[in-house]
Amino acid sequence: MTGVAEKGAQREADVSLAQKLAFLAQALPGARRIETHTAYVFVAPDRVLKLKKPICFDYLDYRDLTAREHVCREEIRLNRQLAGEMYLGVVPLVCDEAGRMALGTPGMVIDWLVEMRRLPTERLLETCLRSGKSVTPAEISAVADRLVTFYRDRQADRPNPGLYLRHLRCESAVNIRNLNDMRAHLRNGLDGAIVDAGAALIDHHAPEISARDRMRLVIEGHGDLRPEHVCLTTPPTIFDRLEFSVEMRMIDVFDEVNYLGLECAVLGAQWIGVQILAAITAAGFSAPSPGLLRAYGVFRCLTRARLSLDHLRDAVPRTPEKWPLQARSYLMRAAVLLAAGGGG
Incomplete structure (x- = not known):
């Protein structure tokens, strides 16, 4: 593991899942949060963001930050073959030295999210x-x-x-x-x-x-x-x-x-x-x-x-x-x- 990766993993460990969810709710005002077995999905008016849970089952292991990044990138790659540009890309959740979180800006990465265009639910x-x-x-x-x-x-x-x-x-x-x-x-x-x-x-x-x-x-x-x-x-x-x-x-x-x-x-x-x-x-x-x-x-x-x-x-x-x-x-x-x- 590189020094940057080690720092990211340590910073990620210092920020709880509850803190991440609270930040995302604040960063996406009006978004509806849906919990699935493996992720939290934030449905905003124009886009959807999905945060993988740091969990482990017989068939998957998302406890590691690197594993969550990999599976987010796999989700984009695989789904573009069927859903095209609905899948916009992978967005980093970052944290600065003061503990302030942000989406998609420079900083120490503490998690990864899949970003998608919102489909008409109806x-x-x-x-x-x-x-x-x-x-x-x-x-x-x-x-x-x-x-x-x-x-x-x-x-x-x-x-x-x-x-x-x-x-x-x-x-x-x-x-x-x-x-x-x-x-x-x-x-x-x-x-x-x-x-x-x-x-x-x-x-x-x-x-x-x-x-x-x-x-x-x-x-x-x-x-x-x-x-x-x-x-x-x-x-x-x-x-x-x-x-x-x-x-x-x-x-x-x-x-x-x-x-x-x-x-x-x-x-x-x-x-x-x-x-x-x-x-x-x-x-x-x-x-x-x-x-x-x-x-x-x-x-x-x-x-x-x-x-x-x-x-x-x-x-x-x-x-x-x-x-x-x-x-x-x-x-x-x-x-x-x-x-x-x-x-x-």
Whole structure:
């Protein structure tokens, strides 16, 4: 570590997270603060600033200032491939010798923020579906066109053959372990057969998954494609691509769009997934077997159920009453998918 970096790390250690948040609230008057699992997001009238939490989970470690800078720069690099100039750049949070903080000026860097243009909240796909606003097939067609272009660009690279299948198997094992560990939070308990079936389906379809990987249908995608990350602007903006794990971004294109479709179905718009899957197929991407598509859906439902309950592992969980209900909803959807395919 260089002398400058050492001084920055020391100064950063001297300034608490609460002090940083208080400064940002003052520096961005009128901004709405949103807390996510990994960041604090300040939504101002014309821009958005995101401050990473200094946290550590199994899949990420943001405790170090250098790590937070790296992941902020990765977020910009990765999201510009889908969201263009919505992602403006990385902004340093600095502190002078007197302890005064500032944004983007010379000084000792104590943290890093991602700066973005603000999107119209009322045009987010999730907002539209929750509020009952009209979403048209033409708008969804534009989203599908954007994804087709993105996926074709990604097919030029095949950085980690086999990583996707290994990830599915690893995450399936984590689903089994964590859902069983947290089963006490589920009012009606946990049907272990559903969780075990998710892993068994991945194993059953492993040869097809590997074949699709060789066909370049497994690409470095978005990694967390949900309605809240799609804005129905013209052209559509798809943002918040997963920045901290290449393993989670490696994905079958049909797994990714099917996941978006499942999340739209949760919000009462099953037709969106049907339309996007058809558009991806029509664009020349070879569709998986119905059994594999179902296996992908079961895996995503079980993973979402697990991640929901994992929020309760936090020292001070946010909205603790929300997560068991959400987990049960996804477990029920996994059961429906399994029943539709006879478990195979």
